[in-house]
Amino acid sequence: MTTTGTTLVIGATGNTGSRTVAQLTAAGHRVKAASRRETPVAGTEPVPFDWYDPATHVAALDGVDRVYLIPPVGDSDPAATMLPFLHQARTAGVHRAVLLSSSAIPEGGPAVGTVHQALPGLFEQWAVLRPSWFMQNFTGTHAHARSIRDEGIIWTAAESGRVGFVDAEDIAAVAVRALTDGQSPNADLVLTGPEALSHDDIAAIITEVTGRAVIHRRLSYEQMRDRLTTQVPVEFAAMLAGMDRAIAGGAEDRITDTVQRLTGRPPRTFQALLEREMQCSG
Numbered sequence: 001m002t003t004t005g006t007t008l009v010i011g012a013t014g015n016t017g018s019r020t021v022a023q024l025t026a027a028g029h030r031v032k033a034a035s036r037r038e039t040p041v042a043g044t045e046p047v048p049f050d051w052y053d054p055a056t057h058v059a060a061l062d063g064v065d066r067v068y069l070i071p072p073v074g075d076s077d078p079a080a081t082m083l084p085f086l087h088q089a090r091t092a093g094v095h096r097a098v099l100l101s102s103s104a105i106p107e108g109g110p111a112v113g114t115v116h117q118a119l120p121g122l123f124e125q126w127a128v129l130r131p132s133w134f135m136q137n138f139t140g141t142h143a144h145a146r147s148i149r150d151e152g153i154i155w156t157a158a159e160s161g162r163v164g165f166v167d168a169e170d171i172a173a174v175a176v177r178a179l180t181d182g183q184s185p186n187a188d189l190v191l192t193g194p195e196a197l198s199h200d201d202i203a204a205i206i207t208e209v210t211g212r213a214v215i216h217r218r219l220s221y222e223q224m225r226d227r228l229t230t231q232v233p234v235e236f237a238a239m240l241a242g243m244d245r246a247i248a249g250g251a252e253d254r255i256t257d258t259v260q261r262l263t264g265r266p267p268r269t270f271q272a273l274l275e276r277e278m279q280c281s282g
């Protein structure tokens, strides 16, 4: 196995960052695991990092030649925070950057779409991962997972629209390839799971695998926005409800071969993820 230099993983405690750290270290790569918390991540050099505290950036970039980038979550203008850091990273010797964006946000689009657009001009080697919605939204700390646990209900304005839900383990597996392969992708990669599923399908699979009855309740755009406004700022709530409306219109009804192409194996099913989680908790 060829090892690379050192990768700075931003968002190392999060859904894709934690799995990227685990898979990089398991493959023998050196990792600096960045977080605002002092959470040591086994086998890595922990490093304090806050997007909004430039004083943490110099030490985080020391000795690093590649970065995995999770944008500051919930920031409507991440470019204002990220671009100065990315210029600094290039000057510090980083030559490969892999950015986590979203299937819903095209190059040059809102929020992280501006960072996506700037990336090829900043780094010789780059990739933008654009995953569809995460399967872990139904099992982790996301609002869907909480309402499933508390009420046995998934609330959406997505109607019967289908989504190519993807396992965060598969996103991490693609991130590892994009960070470490000899040939950098230098591409925008849309990632999905193996099948497009509606939220009715998701509820039925959870019911079947766990034995606990879960249903999907359909809300209008306005009802969904108002429900989310109790949890997040109103503009963000409107954006999330709008994403549901786009799903209802078929915007996420697709699957891609990216996971298979980059990792050499098919993406995991939602059923397999639930069975894996049941084994871990049982």
Ligand SMILES: NC(=O)c1ccc[n+]([C@@H]2O[C@H](COP(=O)([O-])OP(=O)(O)OC[C@H]3O[C@@H](n4cnc5c(N)ncnc54)[C@H](OP(=O)(O)O)[C@@H]3O)[C@@H](O)[C@H]2O)c1
Pocket: 010, 011, 012, 013, 014, 015, 016, 017, 034, 035, 036, 037, 049, 050, 051, 052, 070, 071, 072, 073, 100, 101, 102, 103, 131, 132, 133, 134, 137
């Ligand atoms: N959920 C989905 O279905 C989905 C689909 C497509 C794309 N995405 C994208 O995935 C990204 C991650 O979303 P997620 O919900 O999965 O979150 P996550 O990665 O599980 O958690 C956010 C991570 O960012 C770090 N972080 C937050 N604020 C930070 C700050 N100011 N400075 C440094 N680090 C900070 C947190 O680390 P610490 O708290 O340890 O500092 C944490 O590790 C988002 O950009 C989202 O748009 C999500």
